[in-house]
Amino acid sequence: MSDDKLRERDVTPQAMYLNRRAFLRGGLIAAGAAATAVAYRKINGVDLLSSDMPEIKDLGRPLDPQYHPDETTTAHAAITNYNNFYEFTTDKDGVAAASAGFKTDGWKVEVGGLVNKPRTFDMDDIRRLAPREERIYRFRCVEAWSMVIPWAGYSLSKLLAAVEPQSGAKFVAMETLFDPTRMPNQKSKVLDWPYVEGYRLDEAMHPLCLLATGLYGQELPPQDGAPLRIAIPWKYGFKNIKSIVKITLTATQPPTTWAKFGPSEYGFYGNVNPAHDHPRWSQATERRIGEAGRRKTLPFNGYANEVAMLYAGMDLDVNY
Numbered sequence: 001m002s003d004d005k006l007r008e009r010d011v012t013p014q015a016m017y018l019n020r021r022a023f024l025r026g027g028l029i030a031a032g033a034a035a036t037a038v039a040y041r042k043i044n045g046v047d048l049l050s051s052d053m054p055e056i057k058d059l060g061r062p063l064d065p066q067y068h069p070d071e072t073t074t075a076h077a078a079i080t081n082y083n084n085f086y087e088f089t090t091d092k093d094g095v096a097a098a099s100a101g102f103k104t105d106g107w108k109v110e111v112g113g114l115v116n117k118p119r120t121f122d123m124d125d126i127r128r129l130a131p132r133e134e135r136i137y138r139f140r141c142v143e144a145w146s147m148v149i150p151w152a153g154y155s156l157s158k159l160l161a162a163v164e165p166q167s168g169a170k171f172v173a174m175e176t177l178f179d180p181t182r183m184p185n186q187k188s189k190v191l192d193w194p195y196v197e198g199y200r201l202d203e204a205m206h207p208l209c210l211l212a213t214g215l216y217g218q219e220l221p222p223q224d225g226a227p228l229r230i231a232i233p234w235k236y237g238f239k240n241i242k243s244i245v246k247i248t249l250t251a252t253q254p255p256t257t258w259a260k261f262g263p264s265e266y267g268f269y270g271n272v273n274p275a276h277d278h279p280r281w282s283q284a285t286e287r288r289i290g291e292a293g294r295r296k297t298l299p300f301n302g303y304a305n306e307v308a309m310l311y312a313g314m315d316l317d318v319n320y
């Protein structure tokens with residue numbers, strides 16, 4: 001496959017969608033498709049096919065085989081230089097630089113809503129709540145590229161249990177920080193800020209749903225959602241909300257950023273589904289970053305045995 005073909009494929013479809021909308025609204029968007037058509041092999045001068053793979057630091061806990069697919073982890077350089085984080089920029093290869101000075105000192109996460117013990121956590125509270133585990137997850141963006149990422153963190157269920165959800169709680173809503181001085185692209189109207197996501201409570205309580213504070217045995221870098229984000233591996237990347245400041249348990253389904261923007265393109269569930277094509281591209285295959293060619297996309301991103309029962313009896317073409 002020629003490099004040009006790969007380059008064409010690298011245009012960020014989510015950004016193109018937004019650009020088109022902005023044009024329709026008469027808005028001003030600087031980053032066009034050309035700017036986001038980054039070179040496949042080299043991003044920020046880093047060769048993605050190089051075998052740059054730092055050792056995963058021993059966190060002092062045995063690795064649970066359930067959380068370790070028998071797949072090569074994506075290079076650290078790729079995971080930290082090829083990002084979607086629209087609060088900083090819509091250019092995937094520009095997020096690392098645009099977020100480099102992002103300060104997370106004094107970070108607080110407010111957890112409330114339909115819970116018995118609402119509480120504001122600082123990052124020390126978050127770290128103390130449960131031991132940090134290493135989890136290697138496949139990651140599949142709705143734009144049809146994928147990675148294998150070694151996260152560190154613990155199941156979100158542990159945090160939720162600590163605040164004691166009430167029986168009326170059915171959903172979990174989350175919000176990213178809103179602070180345009182620290183997240184400069186929030187001055188643009190490219191998305192409706194703050195970025196919001198949500199899950200059904202049973203999805204959020206599933207042990208695979210990870211509250212991640214680390215990557216490759218280190219703290220999460222800004223571009224990957226410092227200081228804490230969700231890693232929910234059976235869903236598309238956009239469900240993996242970054243830099244969370246607020247978690248609210250609700251009785252009704254909360255609005256979510258991408259579903260608000262394009263309900264026919266991005267649903268509330270966002271489950272990886274090779275049989276349900278995006279209206280503008282196929283979801284049957286994906287490009288694994290660092291590999292040539294394409295792989296078949298797996299139902300629920302390969303986690304069907306673990307999570308398919310959450311959706312028993314649901315029409316996945318309607319609930320996409």
Ligand SMILES: Nc1nc2c(c(=O)[nH]1)N[C@H]1C(S)=C(S)[C@@H](COP(=O)(O)O)O[C@H]1N2
Nearest residue numbers: 083084085086141176195224237238240242
């Ligand atoms: N707050 C926030 N969270 C976000 C996004 C974003 O723009 N803002 N992008 C989402 C999308 S589309 C993807 S693919 C993943 C990318 O995560 P990564 O850059 O760590 O690989 O983050 C998701 N979470």
Ligand SMILES: [Mo]
Nearest residue numbers: 141142237238
């Ligand atoms: Mo994405």
